[in-house]
Structures are given as C-alpha cells and as structure tokens.
Amino acid sequence: MAHAIPRLTYSGPALFSMGFRPFFLLAGLFAAIAVPLWLAMFTGAVTLRGPFDPVDWHIHEMLFGYTAAVIAGFLFTAVPNWTGRMPARGVPLALLAALWLAGRLAVAGVLGLDPVAVAVIDSAFLLAIGAMIGIEIVAGRNWRNLKVLVPVTLYAATNIAFHLGALSGAGTEGSRRAAFAVILFLVMLIGGRIIPSFTRNWLAAQRAARMPVPVNRFDGISLAVAAAGLLLWVAGPDSVATGVTLLAAAGLQLVRLSRWRGLAAWRSPLLLMLHLAYAALPVGLAVTGLAAFGLASPVAGYHLLGIGAIGGMTLAVMMRAAMGHTGRPLVAGRLLSLAFLLVLGAALIRVLAADTMGGLVLAAALWTAGFALFSLKVGPWLVTQRAGRKRPSGAAR
Structure with a gap:
C-alpha cells in the first residue's frame, strides 16, 4: 500500500x-x-x-x-x-x-x-x-x-x-539501443500498472459491467518476451532471433493492451491518450522486428518507439500527474488533447514521410507545437500553489 x-x-x-x-x-x-x-x-x-x-x-x-x-x-x-x-x-x-x-x-x-x-x-x-x-x-x-x-x-x-x-x-549505436531498451521496458512496466488501474477507476465510476483484466501471469510472460527481444536487439539488431522475438513481443503487447478496455474509455481523452501512446509500442516493436529481416526501416522503428511510445506516454503521464498533484480536475480539455494529437501526428509523419525534407520539417513542427502547448497550459500550474490551497493567515491578498 x-x-x-x-x-x-x-x-x-x-x-x-x-x-x-x-x-x-x-x-x-x-x-x-x-x-x-x-x-x-x-x-x-x-x-x-x-x-x-x-x-x-x-x-x-x-x-x-x-x-x-x-x-x-x-x-x-x-x-x-x-x-x-x-x-x-x-x-x-x-x-x-x-x-x-x-x-x-x-x-x-x-x-x-x-x-x-x-x-x-x-x-x-x-x-x-x-x-x-x-x-x-x-x-x-x-x-x-x-x-x-x-x-x-x-x-x-x-x-x-x-x-x-x-x-x-567506437560509436554510440549499442548504447543508444540499450538506452531505448531500458526506457521501453519502464514504459511497459509502469504502463502495465497505471493504464489498467486508471481505466478500472474510470469504468467503475461509469458503472461499467466489464473491467480491465487484472495483472496476472500473462503480463509477466509478455514482459519477459519483450525483455528478451530488446536484449537481442541491443546485442544484434539484424539477427533472425531478434526479428522473431520482437515480432512475438509485439503480438503479446498488443494482446496485453486489448485486455485493458481502452475502447470503452473513449469518452475520457486523458485516459485514451495512455492507451494510444501504449499502442505505439507494439507497432514500433513490430516494425523494428521486420527491420531485422530487411523488410522495414530501422529509423521508422526508432521513431515509432521514440516519438510515439516514449514521447506520447511521457506527455500523457505528465499531463495527468500535473493535474492530479496541483488540484486540477482530471480533464484534458481541448488544448491538451490537441497537444497530444500533435505529438502522435509527429510520429506518423516522421515514419510515413521519412525520406523527405518536408516530412522532417512537418514532424518537427508538430512535436514542437505539441510540447509548446503543454508548456503554456501546464507550466503555470507547476510554478504556482496547488489549486484551492488557502493562503497562510496574514498573507498579502
């Protein structure tokens, strides 16, 4: 507890x-x-x-x-x-x-x-x-x-x-993959705790009949396979074993996500963000697995995982944590919903138009606009007292 x-x-x-x-x-x-x-x-x-x-x-x-x-x-x-x-x-x-x-x-x-x-x-x-x-x-x-x-x-x-x-x-390729692997495992570990928990709380408030599946042995198996795939990717990104294991990990993470009832929470943008960001993870793992066989671009995998999974998940978590700990209602609103969609759009553009300068500029602009909106909206909450907090006796009004 x-x-x-x-x-x-x-x-x-x-x-x-x-x-x-x-x-x-x-x-x-x-x-x-x-x-x-x-x-x-x-x-x-x-x-x-x-x-x-x-x-x-x-x-x-x-x-x-x-x-x-x-x-x-x-x-x-x-x-x-x-x-x-x-x-x-x-x-x-x-x-x-x-x-x-x-x-x-x-x-x-x-x-x-x-x-x-x-x-x-x-x-x-x-x-x-x-x-x-x-x-x-x-x-x-x-x-x-x-x-x-x-x-x-x-x-x-x-x-x-x-x-x-x-x-x-000697180069930084191995260490950058290792860093990706550690961060992605944290996303899977923490996401697997908070996403179904937050979804369950919201669905309970809506008196829904079905709840997310509790954490069980399947989650442990999916995490173990993902960890193995990421370790193989760090050691040898182009091996057959890497490709097969990452594709298996992608499938298991997709099934894992489906058990959390994200579609039932579509009326809560703040909650839906977490599910959408997590969805970028199995897609990114699958593309990275295909890249091991030369069937996809490794750069596409990097950006799906980096912008979509890590960028999207961290942005959604920062929004929710900032709201909760500064006394704001857990409601994203139009501005923060737009900020998240811009970052998610940056991931898609960076992958779909990876070989064009225009695509690179547009993806950069979307990412920048998304985090600028986040900073403009959430920044004032972070530098001021918790909402509803009373002033000390005798404080200036």
Whole structure:
C-alpha cells in the first residue's frame, strides 16, 4: 500500500515543493526547444561545439535530456508515496534541477568544457537520482520498491557508455539501443500498472459491467518476451532471433493492451491518450522486428518507439500527474488533447514521410507545437500553489 506524503510546512517557491514540478516544466520546455535546434543543426544553420555530432546530440538529448527529466519528476513524486517520507524539495530539488540543466549546457558545448568533463557533469544527474532514490527507499524500509534501482542504474550506465563510445570513437549505436531498451521496458512496466488501474477507476465510476483484466501471469510472460527481444536487439539488431522475438513481443503487447478496455474509455481523452501512446509500442516493436529481416526501416522503428511510445506516454503521464498533484480536475480539455494529437501526428509523419525534407520539417513542427502547448497550459500550474490551497493567515491578498 502507498503511504500518504507527509504534509509539513513548506514556505519556499511552489516550483520546488515537489519533484514533478521543476522536471516536468524543464522537460516540456526542452522538448519544445531541442527539436527545432536539431533541425537547425541538421540543415547546417546552427553548429554546436559539444562532444557529439548532430545525430548523436539529437539522440542523446532525447534519451538522456528530455526523458531523464520526466523519469526524475515521476520518481521524486512517486517515492514519497511509497516510503511515507518527506519528498525532496527546496534547495536539494533546485540543485538537482540545476545539475540537469548543467548537463544540457555542457553537452551543447555552451560551457566550453572538454569531453571528459562534459561526460562527468552529464552522467552525474542520473547517478544522483539513483543515489537519492536508493537512500529514501532504504530509509523508509520500502524493500518491495528497491527493485526500481535496477532500471535506473542500467539507464545511468547506458548514458556513461554513450559518452565513452563517443570519446573512444567506437560509436554510440549499442548504447543508444540499450538506452531505448531500458526506457521501453519502464514504459511497459509502469504502463502495465497505471493504464489498467486508471481505466478500472474510470469504468467503475461509469458503472461499467466489464473491467480491465487484472495483472496476472500473462503480463509477466509478455514482459519477459519483450525483455528478451530488446536484449537481442541491443546485442544484434539484424539477427533472425531478434526479428522473431520482437515480432512475438509485439503480438503479446498488443494482446496485453486489448485486455485493458481502452475502447470503452473513449469518452475520457486523458485516459485514451495512455492507451494510444501504449499502442505505439507494439507497432514500433513490430516494425523494428521486420527491420531485422530487411523488410522495414530501422529509423521508422526508432521513431515509432521514440516519438510515439516514449514521447506520447511521457506527455500523457505528465499531463495527468500535473493535474492530479496541483488540484486540477482530471480533464484534458481541448488544448491538451490537441497537444497530444500533435505529438502522435509527429510520429506518423516522421515514419510515413521519412525520406523527405518536408516530412522532417512537418514532424518537427508538430512535436514542437505539441510540447509548446503543454508548456503554456501546464507550466503555470507547476510554478504556482496547488489549486484551492488557502493562503497562510496574514498573507498579502
């Protein structure tokens, strides 16, 4: 059972009162800035002086910049619920956000550091996240959730490997696939918990007769096959074993998704977003599996998984978490629904028109617009007090 977060007095800025606030804000703004910047780098209009070439910069910053911020915000909000201890807030949280920002500036070459120093600064963020989460879980004796350190540690290791590959000239292909694999497994693991749970709650409120199938052995089997397929993909993306296992994993994840009754929740856009984003995962796995046989483009698989599954899922989770933890109704509204559809459209355009400059520009524009809308709508919630919170006695009106 989750513990209630302690409600002790906090008088600092609202932005640093809970972990999701600064990191979701940074993630949204960075997502809206990084892709246009990448497009400018791709066309030669902008040159960064960091340690990575333009393609590696783009991949690294999506995997370890944007996604790392979302994961940090999620974990620093979830862990206090698991442990019943005070969340990281105030100065420690601000310093963590500053460390993340320092990593982005260092990787972009803005700080003028040598590649080793860049690697140290950038790698320090995920290592700090893992250390702080581990300390909190152990201090709260919440041993059941100690296993979350495994994917976080692997995630941090893939970032270090990415830097080492670039530094040594060995390349970053293996480490980028490994990072994708860790993040996708987290999407499957966390998505498999929250999506059916949120759907069940909504359907119960609607007095529906049928509910999502509870987590059972089938979920474990589907996760195990997906993990095997991803490991094979990391080791050898073009092998027959990789293709067969990824296709099997795609089929199992599609069946898994069908058990969560997403179609019955079509009247709740905020809930439907989670189902649609998760649907991009089996499609992306299938395309990646076909790519192992030369029947599809590996780039298409990357973007279905990266934009559709990871981008869509993280955006939907940030929306819902921000609403719930800032006291807003769990209603997406037109603006946030449009933001999600724009990001989903970016995935489709990036795949269907991958070989055209026009398609690349349109996909970048859709992604940027989606996260810009998210930042404009949700940003003010993140920097202000929880809705409905009373002012302290004597506070200025």
